[in-house]
Amino acid sequence: MRVIAVVPAYRESRTVARVVRSLLPVTDSVVVVDDGSGDRTAEEARKAGALVVRHCLNRGQGAALRTGTEFARRLGAEIIVHIDADGQHEPAGLSDITEPIVSGQADAVFGSRFMGLKPEGMPLSRHCLLRMARLFNHVFLGIPLSWTDPQSGLRAMRIAVAERLCFRQDGMAHCSEILQSVIRSGWRVTEVPVLVRYSGETMAKGQKSTDALRIVWQLIMGAFRQ
Amino acid sequence: MVIKAILSLICVAALIGVWTLSGKRRINTMAAWAWSGLWVLGLALTLFPELASRVATAVGVGRGVDFIVYLAVLLAFYLIFRIFVRLERIEGNITSLVSQESIRRAESEYADSEKGRRKK
Numbered sequence: 001m002r003v004i005a006v007v008p009a010y011r012e013s014r015t016v017a018r019v020v021r022s023l024l025p026v027t028d029s030v031v032v033v034d035d036g037s038g039d040r041t042a043e044e045a046r047k048a049g050a051l052v053v054r055h056c057l058n059r060g061q062g063a064a065l066r067t068g069t070e071f072a073r074r075l076g077a078e079i080i081v082h083i084d085a086d087g088q089h090e091p092a093g094l095s096d097i098t099e100p101i102v103s104g105q106a107d108a109v110f111g112s113r114f115m116g117l118k119p120e121g122m123p124l125s126r127h128c129l130l131r132m133a134r135l136f137n138h139v140f141l142g143i144p145l146s147w148t149d150p151q152s153g154l155r156a157m158r159i160a161v162a163e164r165l166c167f168r169q170d171g172m173a174h175c176s177e178i179l180q181s182v183i184r185s186g187w188r189v190t191e192v193p194v195l196v197r198y199s200g201e202t203m204a205k206g207q208k209s210t211d212a213l214r215i216v217w218q219l220i221m222g223a224f225r226q
Numbered sequence: 227m228v229i230k231a232i233l234s235l236i237c238v239a240a241l242i243g244v245w246t247l248s249g250k251r252r253i254n255t256m257a258a259w260a261w262s263g264l265w266v267l268g269l270a271l272t273l274f275p276e277l278a279s280r281v282a283t284a285v286g287v288g289r290g291v292d293f294i295v296y297l298a299v300l301l302a303f304y305l306i307f308r309i310f311v312r313l314e315r316i317e318g319n320i321t322s323l324v325s326q327e328s329i330r331r332a333e334s335e336y337a338d339s340e341k342g343r344r345k346k
Contacts, residue, residue, distance in 0.1 A: 033328075051332070051336065052332070053328050053329060053331075053332040054328055054331070054332070055324050055325070055328050056324060056327065056328065057320070057324050059320070059321045059324050059325070060321075063321045063324070063325060066321075066325060067324075067325040067328055067329060070325070070329060071329050071332060071333075074329070074333070168318060170317065170318070170321050221310060221311070221314045222314065
């Protein structure tokens, strides 16, 4: 099956090439969506062998994923993988994500940081926040409490799922929205353990604790968007 | 009396402004009527303040001025909310345009590079 990785990138010129090179051996193509970075992210990604789509304005990770997913669909993807550009995900674990789809056991697979493989370098505050996010997702979005990691940025899905996926959030709230959309649509969906490495760089660039409030606000306002 | 005259003038000016904008098709007729209703109410309360006191007593607020302030705060919150929702919609439209344009550009770039490769 033709697997295409979609990597949303914003000011990731230092890490994007390494991520692309590590993804190329385990996928058929890598699509990097440069989300209006203004640095050398697009050039570095292209040099490393990725197909690059450039947003002329910064529209957020959710928007970049939507663009990348559509582009991958046009390239003939059969399985689409969403993965971050900061290098915190282990590309070797990509086959674990796609395997249940290839073997026909699932339509969409989400990576989980809380299924046995202990995330390296995750601060306690982030851990607590993600636990609270789990509760929020359960109460307000109906995501089962048994779902261990609703905020995971690593996921794979069959093209049929991607085509029917309904997510409109441009910012960070897309994680919850994608998961909600997939679960509500009745697709066969599962979680697999993934190893995530947090470094000083990923922590500096990644979500802040205060972003949780922004995500909640985005979800509320998004509910009123037509 | 002076304050009555000033407030009345503001309300009348606002009413004229609303219908001027409507005439220039900057706001639709529904919105023009809604805003007109608001300014006519403001004018009525300015000229007959006892009206506000009567309504306030009826709904249990006490003073007419308090009633008007409560209404104004509620209205302001509602309008802020409407602006936020509209902003969200505009942001969504901008994202759609950016996304479509970026895909179109990428497709033509890769089509050109494919052509170039075949020629070689």
